[in-house]
Amino acid sequence: MLISGYGKLPANITSEEVYGTAVVVVIVDLQFGTIVKAECSAVTEITKEFVAGLLVGYNLNDGLDELINRFNTSYYGQAKKAMITSLKMIFAKYEELMSGGGVLET
Numbered sequence: 001m002l003i004s005g006y007g008k009l010p011a012n013i014t015s016e017e018v019y020g021t022a023v024v025v026v027i028v029d030l031q032f033g034t035i036v037k038a039e040c041s042a043v044t045e046i047t048k049e050f051v052a053g054l055l056v057g058y059n060l061n062d063g064l065d066e067l068i069n070r071f072n073t074s075y076y077g078q079a080k081k082a083m084i085t086s087l088k089m090i091f092a093k094y095e096e097l098m099s100g101g102g103v104l105e106t
Helices: 014-019 045-055 065-074 080-098
Strands: 002-008 021-029 034-040
Touching (some): 034 045, 045 065, 065 080
Antiparallel strands (some): 002 021
């Protein structure tokens, strides 16, 4: 399942000038709840790779706190708040899907 989240970037940073909004997209194996692929809107490849490294392998069934902790303790880019907002949106969508609130056909 592909799930995306968005967050408002701070003004006057390059990502905001290029993208306007932070976007984080994950592909989740719904059988296990594991993020198997991730991508974000970032200007540099190293940031994209770093964010993907924080996300891939994470099990959303473990909750949101540990994932946010990963960002708080290792991501010190200007877009941190926007990335965390994106993750909160992804997690909320995941929970909705898993609780039967979303359209999920097998």
